[in-house]
């Protein structure tokens with residue numbers, strides 16, 4: 001019996017699972033030779049999709065800076081999960097390399113770099129993008145200067161309730177600016193992917209962010225809103241209803257009667273919104289459940305081009321339009337169902353179908 005032949009190709013494929021494989025080392029060497037970084041120091045984070053390292057930089061004039069080097073991993077499991085983010089997005093639609101792990105990591109790194117640039121250029125706090133070599137991305141290191149990264153929102157020691165409310169508003173503000181100014185939905189926003197640095201909230205981890213034209217962008221946006229609300233609710237502040245946040249993020253100043261884009265005007269608008277009550281029978285929670293159920297529905301046929309077209313034509317631009325202001329407890333199973341129910345003059349007596357967990 002012959003044993004398995006270890007070809008050169010097979011050996012390479014095995015090492016590629018580890019982050020610092022010879023190929024990665026070659027890109028790091030290039031970055032060092034170019035003077036972008038002096039070398040790689042400690043590991044800040046090991047994740048499913050990437051590892052992040054700290055690196056020092058010394059400019060020609062001797063000025064020192066600290067950079068973060070994010071090295072994307074070649075792991076097939078991750079891409080399965082991520083394909084939906086790429087499908088349908090114009091910027092990357094014609095890149096049909098989705099079966100090649102090396103090209104895929106390169107694509108994700110490239111997406112993160114472009115998205116970071118866009119966010120950075122529009123003045124929303126995020127690490128400054130510095131350089132990109134294949135799947136190796138160099139950016140500003142958010143640090144207090146002690147070699148340690150600034151804390152994630154999750155780990156930030158809040159002083160008091162006012163500070164929690166302040167960061168909640170800031171998060172919603174940046175979500176709106178990302179959507180309206182950068183034309184991006186983060187799509188993985190949470191207390192883990194935002195950092196408190198220099199008294200501001202910084203947005204990180206944007207490789208999966210999508211443009212509003214992406215057929216699932218609004219679903220991702222609703223997930224982001226829910227994650228943000230869940231975190232701040234746990235911090236014991238009153239949050240706004242999810243569907244009103246959705247409106248705040250997506251709709252124009254004119255539509256919301258916001259006079260200009262200053263922090264003051266935008267905060268003032270938020271303060272006019274009703275907060276979600278904390279009693280369990282609250283109508284706001286019922287409506288938010290309906291709102292979330294529409295999200296499940298759109299995940300099912302999210303890549304439906306006709307839906308996408310409707311959205312582009314403005315017919316589906318605010319999914320909140322599908323949610324009637326006054327609602328019974330029934331949760332529609334499909335978008336069609338939601339529309340039909342809306343057309344119906346519904347009564348509270350008959351309980352509608354329930355959303356099955358098999359839908360997700």
Ligand code: ADP
Pocket residue numbers: 044045046047048049050051052068070127139140141142143149150152192193204205206
């Ligand atoms: P992953 O895909 O692994 O979640 P992230 O971009 O979220 O990758 O980075 C992982 C962790 O590394 C973050 O949660 C954060 O703590 C830290 N980190 C990432 N980028 C920076 C940065 N520019 N400055 C400081 N810390 C960072």
Ligand code: MG
Pocket residue numbers: 192193205
């Ligand atoms: Mg992350």
